[in-house]
Amino acid sequence: MTFTSVDDIFDEHEATRFILGTNNTQVDGLWSAWGSWGQCDVTCDNGTVSRVRACDNPAPAHGGDDCPGDKEQTTTCVMNHCPVGWTTWSDYSTCSVTCGTGLRQRSRSCQNPLASLMNNSCSGNAEETQMCSSSSCTDS
Numbered sequence: 001m002t003f004t005s006v007d008d009i010f011d012e013h014e015a016t017r018f019i020l021g022t023n024n025t026q027v028d029g030l031w032s033a034w035g036s037w038g039q040c041d042v043t044c045d046n047g048t049v050s051r052v053r054a055c056d057n058p059a060p061a062h063g064g065d066d067c068p069g070d071k072e073q074t075t076t077c078v079m080n081h082c083p084v085g086w087t088t089w090s091d092y093s094t095c096s097v098t099c100g101t102g103l104r105q106r107s108r109s110c111q112n113p114l115a116s117l118m119n120n121s122c123s124g125n126a127e128e129t130q131m132c133s134s135s136s137c138t139d140s
Contacts, residue, residue, distance in 0.1 A: 029060035029067040040077035049077040086122050087111050092130065099137035105129050 032054045041047045055067035086108045096102035110122040 024062055027058055027061040027064040029055040029064060030057045031055060031067045031069070032057040034073065037075075040079055042077075042079060044079050044082035047077050047079065048074050050074040084122050085111050086124065089128070092132075095132035095134050097134060099134050101131060101133045103129050104132045 034053045035051050037049050037051045040049050050072055052072045055071070060066050089108050090106045092104045092106045095104050105127055107127045109126065
């Protein structure tokens with residue numbers, strides 16, 4: 001086919017679109033509305049919450065561009081301060097003597113970094129001592 005002007009080329013392009021139908025035209029993607037914010041990923045102190053959107057209003061088609069920007073947004077969520085609490089007890093140490101009566105210890109720590117800043121500490125002891133005994137001592 002021979003074209004004599006720009007108008008002929010435009011007419012040819014329009015004719016091709018008409019023959020192929022509008023479903024084959026390039027469609028750039030557009031974002032749908034943001035979804036609701038999800039739940040905070042922690043139950044106390046600071047965490048993260050996110051929401052998403054879909055590139056489907058319309059979705060890109062026939063070589064159209066994807067939606068610009070991010071699919072997901074995140075922000076900080078602030079919950080109540082975590083309660084002050086103890087870690088679980090460590091295992092007891094070995095007995096301090098190999099025969100007779102001795103001592104063994106176990107420990108735990110106050111599980112809140114803000115406790116010391118706020119003059120708030122865990123109730124109770126961080127260490128526990130217990131009497132222990134080993135096999136009877138024999139004189140040789």
